[in-house]
Amino acid sequence: MRRLDSAKAGFEAAFAALLDRAPESSPEVAARSAEIVEAIRLRGDAALVEYTARFDRRTLAGAAELELPKAALKAAWDGLAPELKQALEAAAARIRAYAERQKIAEWSFEDEHGNTLGQRVTALDRAGLYVPGGKAAYPSSVLMNAIPAKVAGVGELVMVTPTPGGEANATVLAAAHLAGVDRVFTIGGAQAVAALAYGTATVPAVDKIFGPGNAYVAAAKRLVFGRVGIDAIAGPSEILVICDGQTDPAWIAMDLFSQAEHDEDAQSILLSPDAAFLDAVQAALDARIAELPRAEIARAALRERGALVRVRDLAEAAALANRVAAEHLELSVAEPEALLPLIRHAGAIFLGRHTPEAFGDYCAGPNHVLPTSRAARFSNPLGVYEFQKRSSLIRCTPSGAKPLAVIAGALADAEGLQAHAASARDRS
Amino acid sequence: MRRLDSAKAGFEAAFAALLDRAPESSPEVAARSAEIVEAIRLRGDAALVEYTARFDRRTLAGAAELELPKAALKAAWDGLAPELKQALEAAAARIRAYAERQKIAEWSFEDEHGNTLGQRVTALDRAGLYVPGGKAAYPSSVLMNAIPAKVAGVGELVMVTPTPGGEANATVLAAAHLAGVDRVFTIGGAQAVAALAYGTATVPAVDKIFGPGNAYVAAAKRLVFGRVGIDAIAGPSEILVICDGQTDPAWIAMDLFSQAEHDEDAQSILLSPDAAFLDAVQAALDARIAELPRAEIARAALRERGALVRVRDLAEAAALANRVAAEHLELSVAEPEALLPLIRHAGAIFLGRHTPEAFGDYCAGPNHVLPTSRAARFSNPLGVYEFQKRSSLIRCTPSGAKPLAVIAGALADAEGLQAHAASARDRS
Incomplete structure (x- = not known):
């Protein structure tokens, strides 16, 4: 893994290079995505069936086959191992408990003239939830997206997820059942975003x-933003650890x-003032990579994007952390509350x-869908x-x-205008 | 003005046509905007000076001339008529009073195992504020954007505004002074968005x-979204009035x-169950258009986009209003609180x-920057x-x-993964 030292020459350039990760679309992906979105807009179901058949290698008689019956979700749930059911239920309960505190409050007050001013809050009528297919299909993401929607009181929650070769991920469907997703369509890519x-x-x-989704999904979301709301453009996952050198x-x-x-x-990225600790972590990385079925992926990520960074002190670590603005930040130190005000x-x-x-990815309660790429x-x-x-x-x-008519009249x-x-002075 | 009647044939199609206003960029505008953004990204100040000289017809010796000194804002403020100063100050105070209630709360709680979960809130370090130049340069918009930024505690607020031919709008600068804008650059268009x-x-x-800005500004904002946050893609202004027929x-x-x-x-758009009232409003429109210096613009807007709609009752009006999802909705009825729950x-x-x-545009307190185009x-x-x-x-x-290690371990x-x-089980 790359080693950097904030006290050494060249640090600034090397650190800045680590941060340049903004998720702009490539023009080719954007153009291809735009074509697909336009086809769905103009030809609706016909185009949706064509793209789904082609990209997901499916044989489809018609668009009606794209919806999964609710019974399929229930069956997926019923088929889960009891321990997994229990873990999903426990996670869901904790996610819900945290989400309940996030509701936006309504309020109003009276001004000195007797006028009332306030803020009213309503839920979305209908929300769409994209769940990636294949290897990145995570039941935890279904819970993280669907539970806040339900807590908010969204009228209808529509999930889309591609099923390459017609294969659905049973645990994802089970999570959709648990979270109360209302409808599920087995579509993906830019075509699913356009359909929603x-x-x-x-x-x-x-x-x-x-x-989240792949580059085509991200480009399509960027394109339809304005006609519908979108949550964010999701980038690759990130962790920044600040450690005082005293954690295992x-x-x-x-x-x-x-x-x-x-x-x-x-x-x-790991930041620590303790160079010997960085050595120890490198040794532990070398030793523990054997535990990982996904070792090749992890190795590539650490090599291309990772860094072990020696810093002068924890205050400098906090300053660097603010530049990284990481998705996940661990304060693995003796007194994290003392460091927190610097973040x-x-x-x-x-x-x-x-x-x-x-x-945080599974069960602490806070959402695991977090801002990435700074x-x-x-x-x-x-x-x-x-x-x-x-x-x-x-x-x-x-x-x-x-x-108010006096003020508004003068400014207009x-x-x-x-x-x-x-219009203002009519009321005076 | 177009007349519609919800009880007549063809209403649904005519009403739906009124609503099709989503602000997608044209491909040509998007491509031109992308070129400009890329030039600024690659060539910085040099490109910024070139575009500003060309598009705003300015003679510039260098980029340093693009910043307005704070003394210029102060001078603009000092030069205002006392009545206008007073109106701006009164509006600012009301906008601030409302904004103070909008701050996001921090909170935390302990779960049954003694773990602490919470939400922390911080302000943006630096925010950019685009203020259109020329005829659409509105001092009220400066207040509406800058005051919430200041209430939030934004570290630095940077305003950009084009000055075609080198002419700045003095009232806009005065408003920037009043609202505490930190820096002002006389740049506009996609090049200003890219520079920010x-x-x-x-x-x-x-x-x-x-x-807000023109189509190039909107396209540039869409493009840089992800690298920076953007507020929204602003569309044309809208008002929907529901009237019971009893307002003048x-x-x-x-x-x-x-x-x-x-x-x-x-x-x-006006919705009313009272056909005679719609006639009376049409007569008033014809009579009062003479009061308007901008009569031609208003006439074109009402002809192309406006409608007087007869509805069956106020409940139907509310249902239609929900489809319109208007930027501004007036409930000009005897008991607006009774109608509100339907909205x-x-x-x-x-x-x-x-x-x-x-x-609401000037001084009620709530922000006049509102979602448009549904x-x-x-x-x-x-x-x-x-x-x-x-x-x-x-x-x-x-x-x-x-x-937590048990739950996270099972789900991972x-x-x-x-x-x-x-990583979870290490802590158990």
């Missing part, structure tokens, strides 16, 4: 689309592996030696609030309207 | 870009004009006959919360980690 955005005769149009290096090694095993583009940007923060990032500088973990929206409320009394005059001015 | 997203030697890179038709006419005067693509989607809701939309189905008014972001907090105790096994499983 525009609707077809078979797939209902949704108001906002959630969930074998634990830290496995924490770094836990993101590196996701895919070759995942990023694992400004991170999707989720794991405090203390006994809080590995993997808890988006924690400006965006939020997925949460109930992303399935709700606010409306402003304004209620003027006849007398309370008069002072200054902006040359006479209808605004007249 | 990537940074140049002169313009600092920001974390999120706010504010002259008032309602002017309310419809108040959006129609913005631009030819603006949309004004699911609207950016801002104006209750009662004495609450014209124009109050985006109220899934998005929020601009608010303090858009200048803040959340981080999830997880803090496990040594004993509290054990039950099911997903084939052995490093996740091992």
